Every structure is written in structure tokens, then in C-alpha cells.
Amino acid sequence: MTTPLRSTLDVTSDDYLENRRAQEAALAELQEQLDLACSGGGAKYADRHRARGRLLARERIEMLVDPDAPFLEFSSLAAWGTQFQVGASIVTGLGVVSGVETVIIAHDPTVRGGTMNPYTLRKNLRALDIAKRNRLPVINLVESGGADLPTQSELFVHAGKIFQGLTELSAMGVPTLALVFGNSTAGGAYVPGMCDYAVLVDKQAKVFLGGPPLVKMATGEDADDEELGGADMHSRVSGLGDHFAVDERDAIRIGRRIMAEINWRKLGPGPSMPPDAPLYDEDELLGIAAADFRKPVDPREVIARVVDGSRFGEYKPSYGTALTTGWASVHGYPVGILANSRGILFSEEAQKGTEFILLANQLDIPLLFLHNCTGFMVGKSYEQGGIIKDGAKMINAVTNSKVPHISINMGASFGAGNYGMSGRAFDPRFMFSWVNAKLAVMGAQQLAGVLSIVGRQAAEAAGREFDVEADEARRIQIEEQIEAESHSFFISSRLYDDGVIDPRDTRTVLGMALSAAHSQVVEGRRGFGVFRM
Missing domain, CATH: 3.90.226.10 (2-enoyl-CoA Hydratase; Chain A, domain 1)
Structure with missing residues (x-):
């Protein structure tokens, strides 16, 4: 048996106490940003969403995963420091559903209607990459207004990789599910279309390539949401819907039942060593x-x-x-x-x-x-x-x-x-x-120092006087930039x-x-x- 390590840590030392103070301050800042991500679009939009009888994205996840099972969230700070909401209007992570480790991708409709911005796309694609490389089933909790149109040039081309990822997983024999709670329109309609299983919520799911206004403009035809993409129509007529859910809780129940029936088996070995806790706190x-x-x-x-x-x-x-x-x-x-x-x-x-x-x-x-x-x-x-x-x-x-x-x-x-x-x-x-x-x-100081040396050498080679004041101002600016970008x-x-x-x-x-x-x-x-x- 391998010998346990012997700690020599002095928890009363100045270094230890200084480190702890710095970590606690940084963790407080992190918690502020995580709270922002969890708040979604804010209390106003959360209340309006609930008033429609709908669950929030994180409430759906909490009901979906097994009782008391942990949820390892991915990329919680996506879009931090940008024009978009921290979290990028989507929640992704790893949770256990009916005993199966699963990647969960949930749109947050309280943030700009769940529309997808460039960071949403990156986050979605990374979750699918994790699923593919680790051979993990995927459950999509769908309610999205589609692309953030002002940034469509950064979205359209690469967004096709979402559909590519879903079909690749299916080809690998890895189950993919779509639980559709609301809008799943235009390109988004292909998410339930590409998944192995599609569960649609009555009077809420709207799955169509073109909504009523677009259909009217394109064809002159009058049609309402339910005729074009409702759960009842897709379950009875088009065949897109595999399961008809009477409400959101029913959709989650069906999703959990599907995961219980997939007969999932891991390919890697299970734990083989004693999983006892570390000796130190x-x-x-x-x-x-x-x-x-x-x-x-x-x-x-x-x-x-x-x-x-x-x-x-x-x-x-x-x-x-x-x-x-x-x-x-x-x-x-x-x-x-x-x-x-x-x-x-x-x-x-x-x-x-x-x-x-x-x-x-x-x-x-x-x-x-x-x-x-x-x-x-x-x-x-x-x-x-x-x-x-x-x-x-x-x-x-x-x-x-x-x-x-x-x-x-x-x-x-x-x-x-x-x-x-x-x-x-x-x-x-x-x-x-x-x-x-x-x-x-x-490091910021090293990078700024290197550029300063290069600048001085360039001035000497050109035979011109080196501007010390300008160099100092540039060094400070570069240090601040790199410090921020390395955070x-x-x-x-x-x-x-x-x-x-x-x-x-x-x-x-x-x-x-x-x-x-x-x-x-x-x-x-x-x-x-x-x-x-």
C-alpha cells in the first residue's frame, strides 16, 4: 500500500493567512458573478415566466436530476465582461438522471427569450464536445427564441455544429433527448428533429421552421402556432414528437423514464481503489x-x-x-x-x-x-x-x-x-x-518588460531618442491589459x-x-x- 503523504503545513504562518485572505476575497467576487448567472434575466422576467405556469431553467434541471445528486455546472461565467448576461442564456453541466451520468443543456428563456449569442454557441458546443469525448448521453431542455439576430454573422455558420454534434452522438450509439418546453423555431427546430427522443409539452412547445408571420409572408397561408408546430400536431400528424406531455413536470417525468429504459452501460472500468477521504482538511x-x-x-x-x-x-x-x-x-x-x-x-x-x-x-x-x-x-x-x-x-x-x-x-x-x-x-x-x-x-510584468526592451532596441537601431515617459505609460497600460486578460x-x-x-x-x-x-x-x-x- 502506498504511504500517505505527511503534511508540514503551518496554518498559523503569515503566508498561509495571507493566502487565505486573498482566496476568500476572490471567492466572494466569484459568488457575486455566480449569483448573477443564476438570476438569469432578473426577478422581473423570472416572475413573468412563472406567471405563465412555467419552471425556470435551473428548476427544470433540479427536477430532472436524481434526488440529492450533484450537478457539475460548466462555463458558469461564459460571456462575463461582455455585453451579454453572465452565463450566456444557457445552463450546461453534468448530472445523474435515473442513474445515468448525462450532459444537460438548458436554455434560459428569462434572458432575451433564451436567444443564442456567440458565447451561448461556444458553451453549447463545448457541452456537446464533452458528451462526445466522454460518451455521455445528452438531454436538451429546449425553450429558445433562436439566434440573437444582431450577432447572426458570428452564429450562423458555426451553429450548424450543434446539429452535427447531435447526429454524431446518435451515430455513436449515445442517446440524445429533447424536452421541448417552448419555442424551438427555425434552425432550433432541428434540435428535437436531430435527437433520438423528442418530448413536447402541450400548449407550450412551438416547433416549426417558420412561424405564422413568416408563413403568411412566404406563402400567403394563414396558420396558428398549434397548427404549425404544437405538441398535439407533432404527436398525431407529423410524427416529430415521440411523447406528448401534458405539462412541464410530465415532460421531465417522461425524460427520466426514457433514461431509465436506455440500458446504459459504461465502457470504462469502475473504481478499483479504496475511496477513503484525505487525511487532511x-x-x-x-x-x-x-x-x-x-x-x-x-x-x-x-x-x-x-x-x-x-x-x-x-x-x-x-x-x-x-x-x-x-x-x-x-x-x-x-x-x-x-x-x-x-x-x-x-x-x-x-x-x-x-x-x-x-x-x-x-x-x-x-x-x-x-x-x-x-x-x-x-x-x-x-x-x-x-x-x-x-x-x-x-x-x-x-x-x-x-x-x-x-x-x-x-x-x-x-x-x-x-x-x-x-x-x-x-x-x-x-x-x-x-x-x-x-x-x-x-506574466503581465514580464510581457510589458519584453515590449519595453524591444522598443528601446528598435529606437537605438533607428538612431532616434528613446521616449522614456511614453514607454512608461505604455508599460503601465500593457500591464493592466494583460492582468485583466489573464484573470x-x-x-x-x-x-x-x-x-x-x-x-x-x-x-x-x-x-x-x-x-x-x-x-x-x-x-x-x-x-x-x-x-x-
Whole structure:
């Protein structure tokens, strides 16, 4: 049995207390934004929606998922900092429905009638990508006014990927459901059309390519909503509706019954290790996460509060010590962990990480990447020592690895370090960020400093005087810009991760993500052995 880690954390130290204060302040800001997302279009529109006898999007989800089952929401901060409502008028996430782990996509009709803006589209497509890559059934809770017309140029072409995704899932044998509570018009009519199962709510569902005004303009024909796209018509005449629901609760009941009847089986193995709780309090993660990403964090202190029984079998502990690697389990699922220790990756870390990734693929063990990395080391001796080719080996291994990857950005994820640690471009199954995390090509001060040096050199080469005051003003402006663009809220709003999480929820989030990933086959790449570098 692997020996449990021994924590040396001092919860009375100045560093711990400073970190905790910073994390608590950041979490308070996060909660404000999550409350905005949950409020949808606001009290006025929520009350009007309820007055029509309809449930809110999150109420529908709560009724759909199994009692007391958790719901792991994706991309809660989508569209943050833009002209659109935080959350992007759609709720997506992972929930258990009749015992089946399912991706749920729910329109929020209280936000501009549930219309789809560019961030709604990104969020919808990411949810479908998660479903496809992890082989998870999908339930669409449909009530949308269609595209946000002023931004149609950013929507129309790529929106077809929603229909492509649904049909690809069906071809994979992965069930897709549409529970239609209201409008599902124009292109949106193809959502129930593309799904394997369609449940339509009486006197509420409106599924048609063209509504009464468009039909009148195009054909001169007079028709009402029910004749064109009502639940009764589609259930009795067109055949689009597979199930007729008398009201919303009936539709949810039918949806749960369908999921109970699909005879779903996971393809990956179940938990195989003791799922006992860590020996140390997860609440202490707030004091471990650094307030300043430039300060190193001992990843073993994080691991000790996340993995089962705090057990960790470290691999090559004395070599490439800026990268901690080893074996553990989370909620019974075996994992290989790569965690940054000191921010910078050297050649030794790249070699060690590459070997470890190859080993995990031979053993069919998922990989967990804990980011706190400012990039690969630069400098004359390191370039001459082969840092580029060694970094390329690690990135090559990440790219070609076939076991599930899950990434958590704990502090910083800069430059090629983001690539070597399976950042978004390398398609991890799931990627989440702690609230204090930053992501960019490099830190704000470093980036502004580089541009200042380049500007000074350009002035010297041109034989002109270097404007120190203008350079200082530009440096301050660039620092502020990069600081804002590397903020976890900004990053998550652009869907460069799947959500910003409270560090204390890391174990729960990982457990749900690993369980979902095991709905698909868990198998590493074959055809090469572990090679020394």
C-alpha cells in the first residue's frame, strides 16, 4: 500500500493567512458573478415566466436530476465582461438522471427569450464536445427564441455544429433527448428533429421552421402556432414528437423514464481503489493556493488534500524536482498526477514528464495535470542544453496520449508550460481553474518588460531618442491589459476552461469528471515503449 503523504503545513504562518485572505476575497467576487448567472434575466422576467405556469431553467434541471445528486455546472461565467448576461442564456453541466451520468443543456428563456449569442454557441458546443469525448448521453431542455439576430454573422455558420454534434452522438450509439418546453423555431427546430427522443409539452412547445408571420409572408397561408408546430400536431400528424406531455413536470417525468429504459452501460472500468477521504482538511487549500503566482506552492500539500487517503506513490522524486509526478486515486479511480512545484520547467522536468505520460498510457491510467507553471526555462545554457527539443518531447507525449486528461489550473499557466501540462489546445476531457488562477503567454510584468526592451532596441537601431515617459505609460497600460486578460473570470468567460471552482471543491469536481470519463473506453496509446531521454 502506498504511504500517505505527511503534511508540514503551518496554518498559523503569515503566508498561509495571507493566502487565505486573498482566496476568500476572490471567492466572494466569484459568488457575486455566480449569483448573477443564476438570476438569469432578473426577478422581473423570472416572475413573468412563472406567471405563465412555467419552471425556470435551473428548476427544470433540479427536477430532472436524481434526488440529492450533484450537478457539475460548466462555463458558469461564459460571456462575463461582455455585453451579454453572465452565463450566456444557457445552463450546461453534468448530472445523474435515473442513474445515468448525462450532459444537460438548458436554455434560459428569462434572458432575451433564451436567444443564442456567440458565447451561448461556444458553451453549447463545448457541452456537446464533452458528451462526445466522454460518451455521455445528452438531454436538451429546449425553450429558445433562436439566434440573437444582431450577432447572426458570428452564429450562423458555426451553429450548424450543434446539429452535427447531435447526429454524431446518435451515430455513436449515445442517446440524445429533447424536452421541448417552448419555442424551438427555425434552425432550433432541428434540435428535437436531430435527437433520438423528442418530448413536447402541450400548449407550450412551438416547433416549426417558420412561424405564422413568416408563413403568411412566404406563402400567403394563414396558420396558428398549434397548427404549425404544437405538441398535439407533432404527436398525431407529423410524427416529430415521440411523447406528448401534458405539462412541464410530465415532460421531465417522461425524460427520466426514457433514461431509465436506455440500458446504459459504461465502457470504462469502475473504481478499483479504496475511496477513503484525505487525511487532511480540504478547507486548508485556501491557505495553500498562493495569493501571488510567483511564490512556489508545494503540490504535495494540495495532493494530500485531494486524493484518497492522502496516498501518493511518487515517481522520480529526486530528479526534475520542479515537476512532481506519481500515482494516486480519487474517489477510487486510479490517476497519474503531474504537478508543477516551482513554476519553471527545465529539461529534466520535461524528460521526467514525458516518461511518466508514457507509463500512464501503458497502464491505461488517466492523467491529472495540476498547473502552476510560468513556462519552460530560457537562457543561453538552457538553449544549448536542448530545452526546445526536451519541451517538444513532453508536448509530443501530451498530444499523443490517449488516456483521459483532466487539467486544473491552480495558480499560473503561462507560455509553452500550458501546452506541456495539457492546456485547452490539447483537448483535456475537462479543465477547471481555481479562482486565483491566471493564464497568458507570460506574466503581465514580464510581457510589458519584453515590449519595453524591444522598443528601446528598435529606437537605438533607428538612431532616434528613446521616449522614456511614453514607454512608461505604455508599460503601465500593457500591464493592466494583460492582468485583466489573464484573470480567471476573463479566461472562463471565453470558455478557455470549463469553469472556475472553489479550491475546496477540487476533490468532488475531479471525482465527477473521472466518473464521467470512464463512460468511455479508458485505454492508452500502444505501439511504443518507455524510452529514456
